[in-house]
Amino acid sequence: MRRNLGVATLAAIPLAVIGVFFLYPVGGMVARGFWPDGSLDVHGVLEVLGRSRVHRVLWFTVWTAGTATLLAVGAGLPVAFVLHRLRFGGSAAVRTLMVLPFVLPTVVVGVAFGQLLRPTGPLGGLGLEGTPAAIIAGLVFFNIGVVVRTVGAFWEGIDRRTEEAAATLGASPFRVFRTVTLPALVPAVVSSASVVFLFCATSFGVVLTLGGLRYSNIETEIYLLTTQELDLQAAAALSILQLVMITVLLVLSHRTRRTPAIAQAVRRARRPGFRDTGLLLWTAVVTAFLLVPLVTLALASLRDGGRWSLSNYRALQTTGTDNALLVTATSGLLRSLEIAIQAASFALVLGSVVAWLVSRRPAAGWRRRLSAGFDGVFMLPLGVSAVTLGFGFLITLDHPPVDLRTSSLLIPIAQAMVALPLVVRTVAPVLSAVDPRLREAAASLGAGPVRVLLAVDLPHAWRGLLAATGFAFAVSLGEFGATSFLARDDSPTLPVVIFQLLSHPGPANFGMAMAASVVLAAATGTVMLLVDRLRVGSVGAF
Amino acid sequence: MAGSRALAVRGLSVSFGDVRAVSSVDLDVAEGSVTAVLGPSGCGKSTLLRAIAGLERPSAGTISYDGRDLARTPTHRRGFALMFQDGQLFPHSDVAANVAYPLRLRRRNAADVKVRVAELLELVGLAGFGKRMPQTLSGGERQRVALARSLAVEPRLLLLDEPLSALDRGLRERLAGDLHDILRQAGTTTLLVTHDHDEAFTIADRMVVMRAGEAVQAGDLGEVWQHPADAWAARFLGYADVLDGPPALALRAVVDPDATWTQIALRRSALVVDPGGPLAATIISARVTPEQVRVELDVEGLGIRSGVADPAYSTRAGDLVRVAVRADRLAALPGAQK
Numbered sequence: 001m002r003r004n005l006g007v008a009t010l011a012a013i014p015l016a017v018i019g020v021f022f023l024y025p026v027g028g029m030v031a032r033g034f035w036p037d038g039s040l041d042v043h044g045v046l047e048v049l050g051r052s053r054v055h056r057v058l059w060f061t062v063w064t065a066g067t068a069t070l071l072a073v074g075a076g077l078p079v080a081f082v083l084h085r086l087r088f089g090g091s092a093a094v095r096t097l098m099v100l101p102f103v104l105p106t107v108v109v110g111v112a113f114g115q116l117l118r119p120t121g122p123l124g125g126l127g128l129e130g131t132p133a134a135i136i137a138g139l140v141f142f143n144i145g146v147v148v149r150t151v152g153a154f155w156e157g158i159d160r161r162t163e164e165a166a167a168t169l170g171a172s173p174f175r176v177f178r179t180v181t182l183p184a185l186v187p188a189v190v191s192s193a194s195v196v197f198l199f200c201a202t203s204f205g206v207v208l209t210l211g212g213l214r215y216s217n218i219e220t221e222i223y224l225l226t227t228q229e230l231d232l233q234a235a236a237a238l239s240i241l242q243l244v245m246i247t248v249l250l251v252l253s254h255r256t257r258r259t260p261a262i263a264q265a266v267r268r269a270r271r272p273g274f275r276d277t278g279l280l281l282w283t284a285v286v287t288a289f290l291l292v293p294l295v296t297l298a299l300a301s302l303r304d305g306g307r308w309s310l311s312n313y314r315a316l317q318t319t320g321t322d323n324a325l326l327v328t329a330t331s332g333l334l335r336s337l338e339i340a341i342q343a344a345s346f347a348l349v350l351g352s353v354v355a356w357l358v359s360r361r362p363a364a365g366w367r368r369r370l371s372a373g374f375d376g377v378f379m380l381p382l383g384v385s386a387v388t389l390g391f392g393f394l395i396t397l398d399h400p401p402v403d404l405r406t407s408s409l410l411i412p413i414a415q416a417m418v419a420l421p422l423v424v425r426t427v428a429p430v431l432s433a434v435d436p437r438l439r440e441a442a443a444s445l446g447a448g449p450v451r452v453l454l455a456v457d458l459p460h461a462w463r464g465l466l467a468a469t470g471f472a473f474a475v476s477l478g479e480f481g482a483t484s485f486l487a488r489d490d491s492p493t494l495p496v497v498i499f500q501l502l503s504h505p506g507p508a509n510f511g512m513a514m515a516a517s518v519v520l521a522a523a524t525g526t527v528m529l530l531v532d533r534l535r536v537g538s539v540g541a542f
Numbered sequence: 543m544a545g546s547r548a549l550a551v552r553g554l555s556v557s558f559g560d561v562r563a564v565s566s567v568d569l570d571v572a573e574g575s576v577t578a579v580l581g582p583s584g585c586g587k588s589t590l591l592r593a594i595a596g597l598e599r600p601s602a603g604t605i606s607y608d609g610r611d612l613a614r615t616p617t618h619r620r621g622f623a624l625m626f627q628d629g630q631l632f633p634h635s636d637v638a639a640n641v642a643y644p645l646r647l648r649r650r651n652a653a654d655v656k657v658r659v660a661e662l663l664e665l666v667g668l669a670g671f672g673k674r675m676p677q678t679l680s681g682g683e684r685q686r687v688a689l690a691r692s693l694a695v696e697p698r699l700l701l702l703d704e705p706l707s708a709l710d711r712g713l714r715e716r717l718a719g720d721l722h723d724i725l726r727q728a729g730t731t732t733l734l735v736t737h738d739h740d741e742a743f744t745i746a747d748r749m750v751v752m753r754a755g756e757a758v759q760a761g762d763l764g765e766v767w768q769h770p771a772d773a774w775a776a777r778f779l780g781y782a783d784v785l786d787g788p789p790a791l792a793l794r795a796v797v798d799p800d801a802t803w804t805q806i807a808l809r810r811s812a813l814v815v816d817p818g819g820p821l822a823a824t825i826i827s828a829r830v831t832p833e834q835v836r837v838e839l840d841v842e843g844l845g846i847r848s849g850v851a852d853p854a855y856s857t858r859a860g861d862l863v864r865v866a867v868r869a870d871r872l873a874a875l876p877g878a879q880k
Binding site: 159161162164165166167168169170171172173175176179180183184 | 595596597616617618619620621622623624626630632633634647648688691692694695701
């Protein structure tokens with residue numbers, strides 16, 4: 001009984017935080033739609049859902065996200081095998097590269113693809129600029145790593161001897177894959193596919209920069225409705241639609257999701273053989289697909305009026321031509337770093353409490369369902385539109401009872417909410433992998449709960465915690481959706497600076513945006529490189 | 543042994559980086575025979591088995607079957623079946639589908655598969671278990687299903703990797719006997735690796751003793767049993783004691799003065815408390831077990847040794863007794879090794 005009370009108290013803290021800083025703003029945003037003038041207006045919301053433009057937006061969201069998901073899964077599966085079951089020189093570097101796009105600022109990815117596909121760009125001949133194909137390519141670029149990491153971590157954990165048993169019974173490698181491996185992978189594939197679909201369907205930066213005004217998904221439509229057309233009711237209606245869609249998806253993915261057991265034993269990955277040639281080639285193609293936009297971006301940042309030059313980087317100390325910015329780009333970078341440190345610490349503290357709670361999942365009964373529900377609540381930020389969150393912050397946290405309008409913590413808190421599910425998803429599997437009997441042994445030897453935590457969980461989990469912190473830091477550095485609402489022009493973050501530079505005309509501003517993008521990509525990339533050195537399999541896996 | 547050499551392994555080595563797991567092993571398995579590779583954990587016996595199955599690449603040596611070299615034959619074309627310690631049943635298929643798996647691979651028609659599966663489940667004593675899922679079975683049942691699956695297509699060589707180690711003692715003993723009968727009944731050529739000498743003795747008729755990657759002894763069960771290659775092998779085969787130097791010579795003078803051996807292995811029951819025995823001893827301690835009394839003896843000339851006594855005699859610590867030596871519980875060891 002006392003134990004239950006203790007757990008309940010511990011659970012209350014993150015619940016309160018997510019209640020105030022997530023559910024309240026999102027709820028406030030939704031309420032704006034239902035109660036436009038103080039009285040309930042359901043009819044108006046239904047009217048919005050009947051608009052043909054909304055139908056078009058919804059259909060566009062579903063089909064682009066669906067296609068991108070299929071492509072990411074199809075392209076990612078062979079790569080997951082190559083990177084997690086084979087061992088060769090450079091495989092670690094490629095593994096790191098896979099997780100990089102996920103933390104790259106969406107704006108940077110949008111810019112990189114735009115750069116690649118513009119008529120004078122390297123792939124301009126394909127005529128893809130401004131087409132749905134470009135958007136889908138951007139989405140696949142972003143999410144292929146999620147598939148590789150999720151499925152790969154799971155694949156590593158599958159007992160190889162089951163496959164070997166099948167092989168000795170006479171099954172050819174392909175038969176083994178089809179009859180033994182694939183059925184075992186289904187949970188991981190379904191889980192990664194649903195998460196990727198979620199990310200694609202709520203993608204903001206990529207669609208905004210690549211789709212322009214011609215193509216909108218629900219997310220960019222919410223943005224346009226709130227900022228351009230000031231139609232809050234329609235925006236709220238779309239937010240609700242999105243919430244419903246996401247909840248259904250989260251429930252579905254939860255049903256099939258099984259936390260991959262992170263085995264501690266060293267597994268021998270085999271060296272690639274002749275028969276792996278096709279898979280290796282495919283991995284090379286995917287690697288190129290991930291590298292080319294980044295290289296294009298880097299090259300563009302070094303061009304100034306047809307010459308190679310570092311002038312774009314030097315310009316980062318200025319406010320751009322025609323004063324496109326109120327402050328210099330470098331001060332934007334400093335502000336970004338400061339915010340990212342705050343957001344990462346906040347997400348880490350909150351996320352490890354949640355992870356600790358969900359990792360000791362009761363065996364059955366109402367407690368298990370409660371625990372699953374608790375877990376689900378903290379996954380919500382994964383799918384809820386960052387735009388909705390940002391706008392919700394703006395309209396609900398600017399007056400009592402919670403007035404943070406002038407607080408410099410507004411952006412870190414919003415970003416921490418975005419990073420929270422990622423921290424939980426990184427730390428929880430690590431903690432779940434602790435044999436509960438170890439804790440029981442420590443307790444039976446006289447260690448109190450805190451001592452158990454210090455003696456058993458912490459030594460086991462510190463890598464996971466460190467990796468989660470780095471991951472949250474990188475995600476926060478690149479966060480754009482929520483921040484674009486909250487950042488003031490006199491203290492923008494670097495992604496906001498890039499977006500501002502891009503919306504001002506002039507080749508100098510454009511070159512400066514490229515240079516800022518490279519700096520941002522390098523910063524997040526370095527962090528992820530360090531995180532990957534910790535070799536925590538659950539980073540970027542869902 | 544009757545029958546030709548089906549499996550022939552010559553000079554086989556397997557290395558992982560700098561570690562040599564298997565080192566120049568020679569091994570023969572005759573058709574229809576059951577051979578056990580016996581060794582402590584980590585001696586490389588499982589690696590040897592995996593190499594034979596084609597799951598590890600040898601760094602040297604050859605593996606051939608019926609005189610045909612298997613170096614270029616991939617695992618699934620070798621016609622062997624490997625059964626793991628924990629069965630490795632396919633968790634997403636029921637028992638019948640698991641057993642039918644190798645039959646389906648060979649495109650047998652559905653009616654035949656059904657008949658054969660029923661036959662196999664009958665053979666392993668699990669008739670009627672077809673619709674059960676692997677997770678609902680006990681450890682012993684799972685091993686039986688795995689065995690049925692391995693036997694389904696009559697492999698020309700059945701490889702068993704510690705088939706009973708994951709089971710508890712009573713079940714292990716019973717299943718070992720069953721395994722012996724099933725393998726004979728099916729006439730399957732079998733190579734088994736185990737660390738348990740009782741298991742090896744129950745199931746196999748030939749034995750290879752392995753230590754640190756090398757095969758130290760091979761032969762028929764009785765032969766290996768009665769003539770351990772050295773002190774280590776004797777202890778591993780369950781001999782309680784190995785005598786060396788003066789105690790060994792003292793014992794030799796009693797049992798066989800003409801012999802030339804200088805080292806001898808004793809089973810626990812080699813020294814028996816017997817009023818007519820040739821040796822004098824003092825009882826140090828005695829412990830009653832259901833079958834006999836186990837005693838620690840300080841034997842004149844031999845030092846402190848284990849022995850047994852009939853419960854009929856009074857055996858108390860401190861008693862002076864006579865001790866007889868049972869020659870059939872001794873094994874002379876060739877050469878003096880440390």
